Amino acid sequence: MGTTAVFNRGPSCRFQVIPLTSINKIKKMKETKYGRRRFLSQAAMSLGSAGLSMPGLINTSFIDNNDKKIMKPNYKENPFDTIKQINAGLLNVGYVEAGPSDGNAVILLHGWPYDIHSYADVVPLLTSAGYRVFVPYLRGYGTTRFLSNETLRNGQQSALAVDVINLMDALKIEKAIVAGFDWGARTADIIAALWPERCKALVAVSGYLIGNQMAGKIPLPPASELQWWYQYYFATERGRAGYEKYTHDFAKLIWKIASPKWDFDDATFDRTAVSFDNPDHVAIVIHNYRWRLGLAEGEAKYDKLEKRLAESPIITVPAITLEGDANGAPHPDASAYSKKFSGKYAHKLITGGIGHNLPQEAPKAFADAVIEADGYAK
Numbered sequence: 001m002g003t004t005a006v007f008n009r010g011p012s013c014r015f016q017v018i019p020l021t022s023i024n025k026i027k028k029m030k031e032t033k034y035g036r037r038r039f040l041s042q043a044a045m046s047l048g049s050a051g052l053s054m055p056g057l058i059n060t061s062f063i064d065n066n067d068k069k070i071m072k073p074n075y076k077e078n079p080f081d082t083i084k085q086i087n088a089g090l091l092n093v094g095y096v097e098a099g100p101s102d103g104n105a106v107i108l109l110h111g112w113p114y115d116i117h118s119y120a121d122v123v124p125l126l127t128s129a130g131y132r133v134f135v136p137y138l139r140g141y142g143t144t145r146f147l148s149n150e151t152l153r154n155g156q157q158s159a160l161a162v163d164v165i166n167l168m169d170a171l172k173i174e175k176a177i178v179a180g181f182d183w184g185a186r187t188a189d190i191i192a193a194l195w196p197e198r199c200k201a202l203v204a205v206s207g208y209l210i211g212n213q214m215a216g217k218i219p220l221p222p223a224s225e226l227q228w229w230y231q232y233y234f235a236t237e238r239g240r241a242g243y244e245k246y247t248h249d250f251a252k253l254i255w256k257i258a259s260p261k262w263d264f265d266d267a268t269f270d271r272t273a274v275s276f277d278n279p280d281h282v283a284i285v286i287h288n289y290r291w292r293l294g295l296a297e298g299e300a301k302y303d304k305l306e307k308r309l310a311e312s313p314i315i316t317v318p319a320i321t322l323e324g325d326a327n328g329a330p331h332p333d334a335s336a337y338s339k340k341f342s343g344k345y346a347h348k349l350i351t352g353g354i355g356h357n358l359p360q361e362a363p364k365a366f367a368d369a370v371i372e373a374d375g376y377a378k
Contacts, residue, residue: 079127080120083143089166090151094143095136098123103132104200105173106370107164111182112285113251114357115141115275117268118181121363122370129371134176136167138183140284142275153280155288156298157211158305161190168198177377179370181205181358182329183288193313194305200317201373203366205358206329207321207347208337212310213294227330230254234289244282248273258329259355318344318376320369324354324361331356344376 079098086093096116106126108119116135126133137144138160140153164187168176177200180188186209192202193210219225225232230250233239243250252269255262275281290296298306319341323334334347350358350365359366 079123079133080117085143086167086170087147088170089163090146090148091139091163091166092145092147093136093163093167093170095134095167096123097132097134099127099132100130101132103127103130104374105176106131106133107168107173107176107178108133108135108359109164109178109180109184109187110135110138110141111180111184112288113254113272113276114182114360115272117272118357118360119363120360122359122367125364125367126370129367131177131370134167134171134173136164137275137278138187138284139163140281141278144278146280152299153283153287154291154299154302155284155286156291156302156306157186157190157288158302158309159299160187161194162302162305164191165195165198174198175200177201177203177370177374179203179366179373182356185209186211189315190309192315192317192319194308196315196317201370201377202315202317202319203322203369203373204319205322205324205356205366206327206331207323207334208312208315208332208340210309210312211292212306212312213292214310216292217294224330231289231293234286235293235295240282240286243285247276247282251276254329255357258327259324259357259361260328261326261353262355262357262361312340314342315340316343318373320345320373320376321347322358322366322369323347323349324356324358325349325351326353326355327358329356346372 079096082096083094084097086095108116108122110116110118116137119133119135123133123135139146140155146153160183164178168174175198178188178191179202180186182205185204185206188199188202188204189208189210192199220228230239234243251273255264255269287296291298321334321337321341323331334349338345338347348365348369350362352362354362354365
């Protein structure tokens with residue numbers, strides 16, 4: 001266990017060191033709705049605009065790519081122990097990077113309510129195969145922060161995709177294999193559809209997830225509507241307040257429903273749940289689901305992209321779609337979207353009680369799909 005948590009601010013700022021004893025005292029604070037959020041807000045202000053103050057990250061070092069300074073921990077190296085930060089578009093993005101600098105780039109995208117640790121066991125499999133892997137926190141998660149307080153906390157689908165394109169530009173990644181699940185799969189689909197020149201190959205759990213607000217207004221059969229109960233809950237003020245008050249409990253419930261045969265322990269969940277303490281998390285999640293139903297406005301700057309997405313564009317890049325045999329979350333049948341892929345394509349059902357969080361439940365199957373999809377592009 002390290003003795004301090006080290007946070008790196010910007011190019012003109014020095015490192016700030018917080019003693020572990022102080023952090024332990026902080027962790028024992030009563031986490032009431034207001035107390036926890038007030039502490040996070042004050043800590044973020046004291047540490048600069050990046051706000052790298054996530055409780056529970058006491059063994060994590062941070063690297064700010066904008067000033068190129070590096071602090072490394074004195075224990076066995078693990079890529080998830082070092083969260084890098086870089087300004088990209090509207091955000092200061094927190095991300096993990098691993099693998100050889102000259103390897104083919106792979107970008108792994110998480111969903112809700114999950115985070116980068118869904119790929120903790122996928123990353124070493126890919127780096128050992130020679131890939132350079134990037135795993136970013138999406139907006140509203142972990143150490144990713146908005147650069148301006150004035151920016152709308154927008155969760156619409158095209159905004160998340162633009163975030164990834166901006167990250168690729170900031171990291172000087174011309175082209176990458178893009179893979180994801182849940183929100184991450186939808187974002188990967190959009191990148192493959194709208195920016196095929198940036199996407200070498202695609203891996204998407206649950207297939208083609210690009211949507212539009214008009215489709216979101218169409219009633220579904222009762223059994224299907226029941227699966228989306230949380231979306232309708234979030235459409236209410238009670239739902240927003242409930243998610244804000246019980247964020248971790250809510251997320252754990254979704255984990256259990258979406259992956260009914262996954263026997264995860266508290267430590268596994270808690271490692272991810274820290275990322276939900278991001279000050280923008282609730283706003284992004286609520287806006288995402290309300291936007292889908294047409295109950296929240298998006299931003300005009302994304303209108304052209306959303307118009308193209310509303311046409312359900314064909315994905316031309318090489319692609320593999322995956323599905324777990326025990327996915328308890330709403331998802332389309334593979335037969336409903338197979339014709340959306342015009343390049344070399346395969347669909348794989350992953351058996352053994354695999355649920356919605358497929359990369360974490362079946363990391364080898366996911367990594368194998370990335371490598372196979374890369375082979376399709378050669």
